Amino acid sequence: MSLSAALAAFSERLGHRFSDEDLLRRAVTHGSASGMSPAGGGAGREDNQRLEFLGDRVLGLVMAEALLAADREAREGQIAPRFNTLVRRETCAEVARDSGLGEVLRLGRSEALSGGRRKEALLADAMEAVIAAIYLDAGLEVAREVVLRLWGPRIAAAPDDARDAKTALQEWAQARGQTVPAYGVIAREGPDHQPLFTIEVRLESGQTARAEARSKRLAEHAAAAKLLKDIGG
Known part of the structure; x- marks a missing residue:
C-alpha cells in the first residue's frame, strides 16, 4: 500500500524516500491509534514507542559526534549542556513542528480531540521515532544527514551555560x-x-x-x- 499524500509530502520534507514505507507509518502512529492499550505489549504492537526508544539513541549519537567535530578544543563540561539542549524534548518538538510532523500523526479519536497534534511530548516522541525509521530503512549515514539538516543552525547556536x-x-x-x-x-x-x-x-x-x-x-x-x-x- 502506497503512502497517503500527506505522508508522502512529509517524507519529501524530510528529504528521504522510504524503501520500507511501513516504518514511516509506524513512526507516526501513537499508542492511542495502535489498536492496543499501552499495557498490552506483544510482538503485534504497531505504535511508535519502540522506534522512539531507538531514535533517542540515534539522535544522541549524531549530536555528540556533531558537537565534538564542531569544537575540537571544547571540554566535556562545555559540550554536555549544548548536547542536552539539542536532544531535549522541547527541541525535538520544535523540529517536529517545523517539519509539519503534527499534521501526519496517527492518533486515537480522544487524543486527537484533546489537541494531541500540538502536544510537546507526542511531537518529540514521534520525531525520535521518525529518526529511528530512517536509520532502520537506510542506515546511520542517511539518518545522520537528515538529522543534521533538520537541526540545522540549532547545533551552532547551542549555549555553553548548563543553567537555563x-x-x-x-x-x-x-x-x-x-x-x-x-x-x-x-x-x-x-x-x-x-x-x-x-x-x-x-x-x-x-x-x-x-x-x-x-x-x-x-x-x-x-x-x-x-x-x-x-x-x-
Missing part, C-alpha cells in the same frame, strides 16, 4: 528576597501545527520582559533570558 535562563532568573530573584518569577501567555498565533506564543515574565519588583517562540517553554526561556539581560543578571 529560567533557573538563573529564579536564583537572581530569590537571592534578593523576591518570589518566584511569574510567566503568562500574552498571545498565541499561527496554525495548530506551528503556533507562535508570546510570553511575559514578571518579577515581584515589577520588571517584565516578553519573548516569542514556537512553544511555551522556549518562549518562557527567551523571556527570562531577555529580562536577565535587562537587569544585568
